[in-house]
Amino acid sequence: MADTDREDEELFTEPSGTQSQPASLSTEDVSANTNGPNQDALFDDDPEDLFAEATEEVSLDSPERDILLSDGPSPAITPITPPTSVIAPRIGHTHDDMFTHSSFDEIEEEEVDDSFDINISVSDPEKVGEYVVHPVQEQKTSMSLFKQREFSVKRRFSDFLGLHSKLASKYLHVGYIVPPAPEKSIVGMTKVKVGKEDQSSNEFVEKRRSALERYLMRTVKHHILLKDPDVLQFLESSELPRAVSTQALSSAGLLRMVNKAADAVNKMTIKMNESDAWFEEKQQHFESLDVQLRKLHISVESLVCHRKELSVNTAQFAKSAAMLGNSEDHTALSRALSQLAEVEEKMDQLHQDQANADFYLFSELLGDYVRLLAAVKGVFDHRIKTWQKWQDSQILLQKKREAEAKLQFTNKSDKLQQAKDEIKDMEGRVQQDERDFEQISRTIRKEVGRFEKERVKDFKTSIIKYLESLVLTQQQVIKSYFTFRYVTASV
Amino acid sequence: MTSIDESNKEKFRSVSVDLNNDASLLIDIPDALCERDKVKFTVHTKTTLSAFQKPEFSVPRQHEDFIWLHDTLVETEDYAGLIIPPAPPKPDFESPREKMHKLGEGEATMTKEEYTKMKQELEAEYLAVFKKTVQVHEVFLQRLSSHPNLSKDRNFQIFLEYDQDLSVRRKNVKEMFGGFFKIVAKSADEVLISGTKEVDEFFEQEKTFLLDYYSKIKDSTIKAEKMTRSHKNIADDYIHISATLNSLSVDDSTANKKNLQKLSDLFEKLRKVEGRVASDQELKLTELLRYYMRDIQAAKDLLYRRARALADYENSNKALDKARLKSKDIPQAEEHQQQCLQKFDKLSDSGKKELTIFKGRRVVAFRKNLVEMAELEIKHAKNNATLLQGCIELLKSN
Numbered sequence: 001m002a003d004t005d006r007e008d009e010e011l012f013t014e015p016s017g018t019q020s021q022p023a024s025l026s027t028e029d030v031s032a033n034t035n036g037p038n039q040d041a042l043f044d045d046d047p048e049d050l051f052a053e054a055t056e057e058v059s060l061d062s063p064e065r066d067i068l069l070s071d072g073p074s075p076a077i078t079p080i081t082p083p084t085s086v087i088a089p090r091i092g093h094t095h096d097d098m099f100t101h102s103s104f105d106e107i108e109e110e111e112v113d114d115s116f117d118i119n120i121s122v123s124d125p126e127k128v129g130e131y132v133v134h135p136v137q138e139q140k141t142s143m144s145l146f147k148q149r150e151f152s153v154k155r156r157f158s159d160f161l162g163l164h165s166k167l168a169s170k171y172l173h174v175g176y177i178v179p180p181a182p183e184k185s186i187v188g189m190t191k192v193k194v195g196k197e198d199q200s201s202n203e204f205v206e207k208r209r210s211a212l213e214r215y216l217m218r219t220v221k222h223h224i225l226l227k228d229p230d231v232l233q234f235l236e237s238s239e240l241p242r243a244v245s246t247q248a249l250s251s252a253g254l255l256r257m258v259n260k261a262a263d264a265v266n267k268m269t270i271k272m273n274e275s276d277a278w279f280e281e282k283q284q285h286f287e288s289l290d291v292q293l294r295k296l297h298i299s300v301e302s303l304v305c306h307r308k309e310l311s312v313n314t315a316q317f318a319k320s321a322a323m324l325g326n327s328e329d330h331t332a333l334s335r336a337l338s339q340l341a342e343v344e345e346k347m348d349q350l351h352q353d354q355a356n357a358d359f360y361l362f363s364e365l366l367g368d369y370v371r372l373l374a375a376v377k378g379v380f381d382h383r384i385k386t387w388q389k390w391q392d393s394q395i396l397l398q399k400k401r402e403a404e405a406k407l408q409f410t411n412k413s414d415k416l417q418q419a420k421d422e423i424k425d426m427e428g429r430v431q432q433d434e435r436d437f438e439q440i441s442r443t444i445r446k447e448v449g450r451f452e453k454e455r456v457k458d459f460k461t462s463i464i465k466y467l468e469s470l471v472l473t474q475q476q477v478i479k480s481y482f483t484f485r486y487v488t489a490s491v
Numbered sequence: 492m493t494s495i496d497e498s499n500k501e502k503f504r505s506v507s508v509d510l511n512n513d514a515s516l517l518i519d520i521p522d523a524l525c526e527r528d529k530v531k532f533t534v535h536t537k538t539t540l541s542a543f544q545k546p547e548f549s550v551p552r553q554h555e556d557f558i559w560l561h562d563t564l565v566e567t568e569d570y571a572g573l574i575i576p577p578a579p580p581k582p583d584f585e586s587p588r589e590k591m592h593k594l595g596e597g598e599a600t601m602t603k604e605e606y607t608k609m610k611q612e613l614e615a616e617y618l619a620v621f622k623k624t625v626q627v628h629e630v631f632l633q634r635l636s637s638h639p640n641l642s643k644d645r646n647f648q649i650f651l652e653y654d655q656d657l658s659v660r661r662k663n664v665k666e667m668f669g670g671f672f673k674i675v676a677k678s679a680d681e682v683l684i685s686g687t688k689e690v691d692e693f694f695e696q697e698k699t700f701l702l703d704y705y706s707k708i709k710d711s712t713i714k715a716e717k718m719t720r721s722h723k724n725i726a727d728d729y730i731h732i733s734a735t736l737n738s739l740s741v742d743d744s745t746a747n748k749k750n751l752q753k754l755s756d757l758f759e760k761l762r763k764v765e766g767r768v769a770s771d772q773e774l775k776l777t778e779l780l781r782y783y784m785r786d787i788q789a790a791k792d793l794l795y796r797r798a799r800a801l802a803d804y805e806n807s808n809k810a811l812d813k814a815r816l817k818s819k820d821i822p823q824a825e826e827h828q829q830q831c832l833q834k835f836d837k838l839s840d841s842g843k844k845e846l847t848i849f850k851g852r853r854v855v856a857f858r859k860n861l862v863e864m865a866e867l868e869i870k871h872a873k874n875n876a877t878l879l880q881g882c883i884e885l886l887k888s889n
Contacts, residue, residue: 285742292739299731306728310721317714324707329700333854336861343865456747463754464886471879477872485865491858 120220122213125205151236157184159234160212166230167219172375173382175443177451178225179218180371182211210360214368221454272384276441282448283380290373297366304358311351318344332491343484350473350480357469365462369455376451383440390433397426515539516636518651520629521549525621530554530582532628536651542643543652552650554581556657557628560650564641571796571834572841573641574849576634577785582624587617605734608759612727612766619770623778630782691839697846698794705787712780719777722769729762750886757882761875768871775864783853790849797838804831 164181171178185204220226220235274280318341325337404419515538522533535549561578564570591613598606632651635641650657689695733755740751807828814824 288742289739292735292742296732296735296739299728299735303725303728303732306721306724310718310725313714313717313721317711317718320707320711320714324704324711327700327704327707329696329704330850330854333857336858340861452745456745459747460750460886464883467757467879467883467886471876471883474872474876474879478869478876481865481868481872485862485869488858488861488865491854 120213120216122209122216124209153235153238155234157208157212160215163219163230163234164215167225167228170228170230171225172378173386173440175379175383175440175447176222176224177372177375177379177447179215179222180375181215182208207364210364211368214364218368218372222450272387278445279380279383279441286373286376286380290370290377293366293370293373297363297370300358300363300366304355304363307351307355307358311348311355314344314351315348318342318348336488336491339484339487343480346480347477350476354469354473357466357473361462361466361469365459369458372451372455376448379444379447383437383444386433386437386440390430390437393426393430393433397423397430400426513637516642518629518632518636520625520632523621523625528582528584530621530624532625534632534651542648548652548654550651550654552657554579554628556650557631559657560646561631563646564635564644565792567644570641570644571800572793572838572845573638574786574789574793574845575641576631576638577782577789579624579627579631580785582620584617584620587613587620590616601731602734602738604737605730608730608734609727612730615766616723619773623774627782693843694794694797694839697790701787701791701794705784705791708780708784708787712777712784715772715777715780719769719773722765722772726762726765726769729758729765733758733762746889750889753882753885757878760878764871764875764878768868771867771871772864775860775867779856779860783856786849786853790846793842793845797835797842800831800835800838804828804835807831 161181161184164178167178185208219231225231321337321344322341325334325341328334328337400419400423404416404423407416407419410416517537519535520532521535524531524533530553532552532554533549534552535547536543537547539546558578561575564575591610594606594609594613601609635644635647641647689698736751736755736758740748740755743751807824807830811821811824811828814821
C-alpha cells in the first residue's frame with residue numbers, strides 16, 4: 001500500500017512518462033521511489049521505521065526532483081544546487097557496521113563525453129561509530145555543476161547500492177545502460193563485521209573497495225548519469241539519507257522479486273516484429289559476446305587460482321630447499337642451496353603479486369563486463385516491453401472504435417459521446433506510446449555506440465596495464481636468477 | 492619408433508657428470524621404442540676391451556633387464572663396499588595418460604583449436620616422460636661403465652653383449668621372494684645402523700649426514716614436483732585464454748579485431764614459454780633432486796652393509812670367545828673371525844673411498860644443474876618480456 005502511495009507522489013515527469021499501470025512497472029521503479037534511508041541487506045531494523053522515514057524524505061525532495069527531471073535525458077541541464085534540505089540521515093541507527101567508502105579526486109566535465117576527465121578513488125574502510133567508512137580526499141576543477149572544487153565524502157556500501165537502484169529505476173527503462181553496482185556478499189561481510197583479520201577477509205575488503213571504485217568511475221563516465229541529481233548528491237553531500245529498498249527481505253525487495261518473475265514470463269511470451277535489422281543484429285552480437293566473455297572469465301579465474309597455487313608451492317619448496325641447505329655438509333654447496341631457497345622465496349612473492357594483477361586487471365574487468373552486458377540486455381528488453389505497450393494501446397483503441405461503431409446504431413447518445421471521448425484519449429495514448437518506442441529506440445542506438453566505444457577503450461587500457469604487470473614480473477625474475485647464478489657458479 | 496637425437500641427449504646427460512669419457516667402453520641408448528606400456532631400449536656399446544667379442548654392437552633391452560642387472564650387482568659380495576648406482580625407475584606414463592583421458596572427456600567443452608593444442612601439450616608431455624626414462628636408463632649404464640670395478644663385472648658384460656632375450660636369466664619366482672625378504676631386512680638395517688655405535692669418526696659423520704639429508708632431499712623432490720605441476724597448469728590456462736580471445740576476434744567486426752588477434756597470439760606464445768619453464772625446471776631441478784635422492788639411498792645401503800659386516804664381526808668375536816671357553820672348534824672360529832674382520836676392513840676402506848667420490852660427484856652435479864637452471868629461467872623470462880613488450884607496442888600504436 002505504502003509503495004503505491006509513494007509512487008503517486010513521486011513521479012517521473014519525463015516526457016516519456018512513466019505514469020503507467022503498476023503492472024508494467026519494472027522492479028527498479030518501486031525502489032527508486034524512495035529517496036529514503038539506505039539499508040544494507042539483512043542486518044536492518046523493522047520495516048516500519050524505514051517506511052515512515054521514506055515518506056518524509058520524498059515529500060521534501062520531490063518538488064526539486066520534478067524540476068530536474070523535466071529536462072529529460074538531454075545534455076543541457078541547468079545547474080542546480082543539490083537540495084540542502086537533504087534529510088539528516090538516521091544516525092544512531094543501531095545496526096552494524098557497514099562500509100562507507102568513497103572519495104573523489106578530480107572532477108572536470110564538459111558537455112560532450114569524449115574529453116571527460118574525472119578521477120574518483122575509493123579508499124579503504126574504517127570505522128566511524130558503528131559504521132565502517134572510507135576516508136576521502138579529492139580535488140576538482142570548477143564546474144557549474146558542482147559546488148566545490150574538491151570533496152571528500154564518506155559512504156556506506158548500502159549507499160552505493162541505493163544510488164544504483166535510483167539510477168536504474170530512472171534510466172534503464174528509457175534505454176540508458178546503467179552500470180550495475182557491486183554485489184552484496186553476506187559471507188564476506190559477516191567475516192569482516194566479526195572482525196576476522198585474515199588474508200581472505202583482507203582480500204574481500206580490497207576486492208570490494210576496487211569494485212566500488214570501478215563502479216563509480218563507470219557511472220560518472222556516462223555523460224547523462226553524471227548530471228543526475230542523485231549522483232551529484234552522492235558525490236557531494238556530507239550526509240546521505242539511507243535507502244530502504246535495497247534490503248532484500250523488505251516488502252520492496254519482495255515486490256522486486258515478484259516483478260522480476262513477471263518480467264521473465266513476459267520475455268518469453270512477447271514476440272516482437274522487429275522491423276529494424278540493427279536491433280536484431282546487435283542483440284545477437286551481445287549474446288555471443290556474453291558467451292565468450294563468460295568463458296574467458298572462467299579461464300582467467302582458473303589462471304588466478306593456479307598462480308596462487310604456484311606461489312604456495314614455491315614457498316613450500318623454498319622452505320624445503322633451506323632445510324636441505326642446512327643439512328648439506330659441503331660448505332659451498334650448502335651456501336648455494338640457501339641461495340636457491342632465497343631465490344625461490346622471491347619467486348613466491350612475485351607469483352603472489354602476479355596473481356593479484358591477474359585478478360584485478362583481467363579477471364575483474366571481465367566480471368564487470370559480464371554484468372554490464374546483463375544491463376545492456378535489460379535495456380533491449382525494455383524496448384520490447386515499450387513496443388508491447390504500444391501494441392496493446394493500439395488494440396485497445398481498435399476495440400473502442402468497434403464499440404463506438406456499434407453504439408452508432410443505438411439511440412444512446414450519451415454513451416456514444418462517452419465512447420467518442422474515450423477514443424480521443426486512446427488516440428492520444430497510442431501516439432504517446434509510439435513516441436516512447438521511437439525514443440527508446442533512438443536512445444539505445446546512441447547508448448550502444450557509446451557503450452561499445454567505452455568497452456574497447458576500457459579493455460585496451462586494462463589489458464595494457466596487465467601486460468605491463470607481466471613484463472615487470474619477468475624483469476624481476478631475471479634479476480633474481482642473475483644474482484643466484486653468479487653465486488652458484490662459484491661453488 | 493621414437494628416437495632421441497644427439498643434441499637432446501647432451502642436455503640430459505647432466506645429472507651425473509663426467510660419464511662416458513673413457514673410450515675403452517662407451518655406452519649409450521640411441522634408440523627406444525614405446526609399445527603400449529613397454530619400452531624397448533636399444534643399448535649400443537663401443538669398446539676396445541678384449542673381454543668383448545666385437546668392438547661395436549647393439550642389443551634390445553627391457554626395463555626389467557636393467558633391474559635384474561642392478562639386483563645382481565647388489566647381491567654380489569665383492570661389491571659390498573661399493574655404492575651401486577641406483578636402479579632406474581620404471582617408465583611411468585600414468586600422468587600424461589590420465590590427463591589425455593580427462594581431455595577426451597572434456598572435448599565437447601572446447602573449440603577444435605583448443606582441443607588440438609591441449610592434445611599437442613599432452614603429446615609433448617608424453618614425449619618428455621619418454622626422454623627422461625631413456626636418459627635415466629642410460630645414465631645407469633654409464634655409471635657402471637665408468638666405475639673401475641663394476642665395469643668389469645661379468646653380468647654387466649652379459650647385459651651389454653648377450654644378443655638373446657635375457658628373461659631366462661632374470662628373476663624367477665624364488666628370487667622375487669628373496670627380494671621381498673631383502674626389503675624386510677632393510678628396515679631392520681635402518682634400526683641397526685642407527686643403533687650401532689660407530690668408532691670411526693668418518694663413518695659416524697657420514698651416517699648422520701646421509702640419514703638426515705635423505706629425508707630432506709626427498710621432501711624437496713616432492714615440493715619441486717608440485718611447483719612444476721603448477722607451471723604446467725598455468726600453461727594450460729593460457730591455451731584456453733588464447734582460444735577464447737581468438738573466438739572473440741573472429742566475432743568482432745570493429746577495429747578491435749586485430750587487437751584481439753594479437754592478444755590471442757601472445758597468449759599462445761606465452762604458454763609455449765611457460766611450458767618450457769616447467770619442463771626445464773623439471774629437468775634441472777626436480778630430476779636432479781630425484782636422482783640424488785636415489786643415489787643417497789644407494790650410499791645408505793653401503794652403510795647398512797658395513798653395519799651388517801660389523802655386526803657379523805662382533806658376533807664372530809663372541810663365537811670365538813665361546814669356542815675358547817669350550818675349547819672346541821677354536822681354529823674354525825678364529826678363521827671365521829679373521830674373515831669377518833677382513834671383510835669389514837675391506838668394506839670400510841672401499842666405503843670411505845666411495846663416499847668421498849660420491850660427495851664430489853654430488854657437488855659438481857648440483858652446481859652444474861643449478862647454474863643451468865638459472866640460465867634457462869633467465870632465458871625464458873627474457874623471451875617472455877620481449878613477447879609482452881612487442882604486444883604492448885602493437886596495442887598502443889593502434
